[in-house]
Every structure is written in C-alpha cells, then in structure tokens.
Amino acid sequence: MGAGIVxxxxxxxxxxxxxxxxxxxxxxxxxxxxxxxxGLTGRGVVGPDEDxxxxxxxxxxxxxxxxxxxxxxxxxxxxxxxxxxxxTKSMMSVIGDMLLLxxxxxxxxCQFSGKSGTMALQAVWxxxxxxxxxxxxxxxxxxxxxxxxxxxxxxxxxxxGAAAFLIGRENVIAxxxxxxxxxxxxxxxxxxxxxxxxxWGGTAMSATQVGMPxxxxxxxxxxxxxxNLSNESFTYAALPQENEGAAYKTGQILGFDKNKIEAGVFSxxxxxxxxxxxxxxxxxxxxxxxxxxxxLLASYGYGAGSDAFSITKHGSLQKGQPGISVSDLLKxxxxxxxxxxxxxxxxxxxxxxxxSTYV
Amino acid sequence: MPIxxxxxxxxxxxxxxxxxNRFERYALTGxxxxxCGQIYYPKRRVCAECHSREIEETIxxxxxxxxxxxxxxxxxxxxxxxxxxxxxxxKLDNGPSVFADVVDCSEDQAAIGMRxxxxxRRVKRESNGNLQYAHKWRLL
Numbered sequence: 001m002g003a004g005i006v007x008x009x010x011x012x013x014x015x016x017x018x019x020x021x022x023x024x025x026x027x028x029x030x031x032x033x034x035x036x037x038x039g040l041t042g043r044g045v046v047g048p049d050e051d052x053x054x055x056x057x058x059x060x061x062x063x064x065x066x067x068x069x070x071x072x073x074x075x076x077x078x079x080x081x082x083x084x085x086x087x088t089k090s091m092m093s094v095i096g097d098m099l100l101l102x103x104x105x106x107x108x109x110c111q112f113s114g115k116s117g118t119m120a121l122q123a124v125w126x127x128x129x130x131x132x133x134x135x136x137x138x139x140x141x142x143x144x145x146x147x148x149x150x151x152x153x154x155x156x157x158x159x160x161g162a163a164a165f166l167i168g169r170e171n172v173i174a175x176x177x178x179x180x181x182x183x184x185x186x187x188x189x190x191x192x193x194x195x196x197x198x199x200w201g202g203t204a205m206s207a208t209q210v211g212m213p214x215x216x217x218x219x220x221x222x223x224x225x226x227x228n229l230s231n232e233s234f235t236y237a238a239l240p241q242e243n244e245g246a247a248y249k250t251g252q253i254l255g256f257d258k259n260k261i262e263a264g265v266f267s268x269x270x271x272x273x274x275x276x277x278x279x280x281x282x283x284x285x286x287x288x289x290x291x292x293x294x295x296l297l298a299s300y301g302y303g304a305g306s307d308a309f310s311i312t313k314h315g316s317l318q319k320g321q322p323g324i325s326v327s328d329l330l331k332x333x334x335x336x337x338x339x340x341x342x343x344x345x346x347x348x349x350x351x352x353x354x355x356s357t358y359v
Numbered sequence: 360m361p362i363x364x365x366x367x368x369x370x371x372x373x374x375x376x377x378x379x380n381r382f383e384r385y386a387l388t389g390x391x392x393x394x395c396g397q398i399y400y401p402k403r404r405v406c407a408e409c410h411s412r413e414i415e416e417t418i419x420x421x422x423x424x425x426x427x428x429x430x431x432x433x434x435x436x437x438x439x440x441x442x443x444x445x446x447x448x449x450k451l452d453n454g455p456s457v458f459a460d461v462v463d464c465s466e467d468q469a470a471i472g473m474r475x476x477x478x479x480r481r482v483k484r485e486s487n488g489n490l491q492y493a494h495k496w497r498l499l
Contacts, residue, residue: 047462047463054478057479094492097382343440
C-alpha cells in the first residue's frame with residue numbers, strides 16, 4: 001500500500017451572516033436574485049477570538065483523535081495558508097506546540113494563495129512516500145473574511161475554515177496515486193506585505209480565462225498525461241468553490257458532469273474557505289466514496305497556480321469515525337447580523353485612546 | 360489588523376512568563392504526584408498533600424463538566440467585542456477544575472452540568488505585542 005490519507009478533520013467558524021444583509025448595505029453588482037442563483041444561504045464569520053491558528057488546531061485535533069496515534073509520532077507539519085496572522089513567524093511552530101507534536105518537527109508554512117493546502121500536501125506526501133518520515137500532518141487554514149474590504153463583492157463569499165489530513169503508510173483510508181502542478185506569473189488577486197485587504201488585478205486578469213480556467217486545466221492535463229488518466233477514470237472531483245453555483249461551473253471548465261461534483265459541494269452554506277476549500281470538499285467526498293473509487297483533487301491559487309491529485313479510496317470509514325461528518329458540522333452554527341459580523345471581524349476601528357476605566 | 364496602539368499595553372502578561380507556561384495554556388499540562396496520586400493545574404513543584412518533590416508532568420483531560428457559571432457584562436479593558444462573556448469553572452474528567460470562558464453559545468444555552476470540550480482561542484497580546492492563545496471551552 002502506498003502513502004496516503006490516514007485520517008482527517010475539518011473546522012468551521014461558529015457564526016454565519018446572510019449575504020442578503022450585506023447586499024442591502026452595499027448594493028454591489030448584483031441583485032438579490034444573483035445571490036439566490038449562487039446558491040449562497042450563509043457566509044462564515046470569524047469569531048472575535050478566532051483566527052487561522054485556532055481553526056487549524058481544531059481541525060488537526062480531530063484528525064489526530066480519529067487516527068488514534070500518539071502526537072509525538074508525527075514528524076512533519078506543513079501548514080498552508082494565505083492569511084497567516086504573522087508575516088514573519090510561522091504558524092507551524094505555534095500549532096506544533098499546541099498539539100504537543102514535539103520539538104523534533106520538520107516543516108513550516110506554505111503560501112500560494114488558494115493552493116497553499118495542496119502545496120503542503122505535496123510536500124508531506126513526498127516525505128512519507130520516500131520513507132523519510134512515518135507520519136506527517138497537513139493543515140490548510142484560512143480566514144479570508146478578515147482580509148476582504150467591506151464593500152468588496154468578494155465579501156459575499158469570503159469566509160473561513162480549516163482542514164487537516166494525517167498522511168502515513170499504514171491504515172490508509174485513501175491512497176494518493178500522483179500529483180501535478182501548473183503555475184505562471186498572472187496577478188489576478190494579491191495582497192502586499194503592508195496591506196490588510198486583498199487587491200484585484202483588474203478585469204483582464206480576473207474575468208478572463210487566463211486565471212483559474214487556464215491553470216486548472218493545465219494542472220489536470222499534466223496529471224492525466226503523467227499517469228495516463230482521463231475524466232472517465234474519476235468518480236468524484238473535489239474542486240475550488242466560492243459558492244454552490246461556482247462549484248458546478250468549475251466542474252464544467254474541466255468537463256465534469258454535475259453528478260461527479262455533487263458529493264463535494266458544501267460552500268453554499270459557508271462560502272469560500274480559501275486554501276482549505278478543496279481539502280474540505282475532499283473530506284466530504286471521502287465520507288461517501290466506496291472502495292476503489294478515484295477522486296480528482298484540484299485547487300487554484302491566485303497569482304496563479306493549480307495543483308491536481310489522483311486519490312483512490314481504500315477501506316471504509318468505521319462507524320463513529322470521524323466523530324462528526326462535514327454535513328453535520330455545517331449545521332452547527334449561529335446566524336448573526338451584518339453589524340455584529342463587522343465587529344467580530346475587526347473591521348470597525350476601535351478607540352485609539354483609553355476612554356474610561358472600563359473601555 | 361487595526362491595533363489599538365496603546366490600549367493593549369495596559370494590564371498585559373510578560374512575554375517571557377507566558378512563554379514558560381505556554382504548554383499549560385495550549386495543552387493543559389499539569390502536575391501529578393506519583394506518591395499520593397493528587398493532580399494539580401497549574402503546575403507545582405511540591406505536592407500540597409504529601410509534600411513530595413518527585414512531582415511529574417501530566418496531560419489533563421480535554422473534556423469536562425461545568426461546575427459553576429457567571430455571565431460577565433463588564434470585563435476588564437479589551438474583550439469588548441466578545442460581550443457578554445460566559446465565565447465558568449469546569450471540572451475536568453481527570454481531577455482538577457479550571458477557570459475559563461465558554462464560547463460558541465449564547466448566555467441562555469450554557470448551564471451547570473453541561474459537558475464541554477477544550478478549544479484554543481486567541482485571548483490577548485503579550486507585553487511585546489506577540490499574540491497569546493489559551494484554552495476556552497465549547498459545549499459538546
């Protein structure tokens with residue numbers, strides 16, 4: 001048995017806001033009907049005490065509990081994120097200490113926008129497959145909503161989430177068969193070091209085919225050529241998705257029918273979880289896939305690049321693991337209004353002087 | 360993030376002290392006396408029961424039951440976004456009690472006797488500006 005996924009965990013923020021409330025304030029680009037066509041019922045809001053590190057630890061804790069191994073056996077931790085709270089300092093060291101993975105830990109942070117998580121997966125899978133380590137942990141975590149300016153149409157979909165995968169060679173539930181990538185310097189969205197909010201590269205970059213369609217097709221074509229595969233080899237596809245409508249549109253770009261995408265669609269309830277999106281879709285598919293069925297995992301990162309993986313399901317998830325399915329986890333939420341969402345996401349500038357004893 | 364430039368510097372914890380006890384906040388590491396079996400949180404060097412100095416490090420359970428509860432409407436400065444805050448004393452499954460916040464629920468949902476599990480949340484900035492994380496608890 002080759003190297004592959006031993007266990008996984010997914011984490012979402014608890015609060016949600018209705019995109020129609022945001023629309024009432026900004027009236028940007030779309031009428032209420034467009035929001036309904038996007039299939040967006042709620043958008044995740046980061047809590048006042050949450051950030052990508054807290055979401056990552058929650059997901060990783062679930063993955064370690066599902067595998068039932070001692071944390072000290074994990075020898076590498078690669079964290080993929082485009083919204084690291086620190087620009088200089090790794091999240092991996094903080095998360096490694098929180099999970100008691102031990103000081104002898106390889107790894108660090110990976111950043112390639114939305115494909116940070118799959119980039120981390122490539123690194124850890126390589127280390128495990130080569131026999132350099134026995135177990136490695138991949139975490140993809142993002143809190144995009146903290147870095148999208150109020151009034152930007154992306155605010156309707158930018159949310160937060162995390163997914164963690166434990167990679168090993170024993171008791172594998174899904175084997176990773178191969179991987180390929182495609183990247184070029186194409187600036188569709190970016191954020192500079194001193195800036196807080198995501199910037200847009202212009203319509204020529206983000207509304208034409210040069211971004212996601214070109215790179216996604218490129219990576220998948222590389223994968224098919226390298227491993228002699230085709231669309232028909234796969235029963236499921238885990239793809240990037242900002243909302244439900246986008247999930248099916250992305251499938252069409254690659255030539256996949258609705259029935260191959262359906263099992264991995266979840267973003268209609270929460271929005272775009274950044275680099276964690278494709279991996280959360282994979283986790284959702286693993287819960288329904290049968291033995292021997294192949295899953296295509298593909299991700300897209302602004303800037304621009306795409307990774308593609310071929311994954312084969314082995315064995316069945318026993319009853320009771322994971323503790324809670326992705327669909328059930330999405331149901332555990334509380335809806336708040338837009339002003340509270342802005343307060344929680346630190347978008348109101350607070351008082352810069354001490355106003356009284358208590359404030 | 361917009362930093363409130365001076366406010367976080369009032370009533371903050373020293374970075375060095377926070378670094379030394381970080382595992383107590385991150386993973387609930389406490390002390391256990393091998394002689395009389397008493398478990399302590401936070402860590403100690405001498406057992407309070409039998410005065411043995413051979414006390415060892417142990418990792419406490421990440422689940423517990425709410426023993427006592429209070430709703431905080433007027434916290435010490437900072438934390439104004441989280442109002443109201445549910446403060447609780449939580450009895451861990453293997454021994455001592457911890458004093459922490461209960462999150463991801465409204466004040467009428469939390470009650471004494473409910474089961475909770477540990478999560479990590481951001482709590483404050485330390486004296487040099489570093490982000491500090493600690494345990495909070497979420498209803499099971």
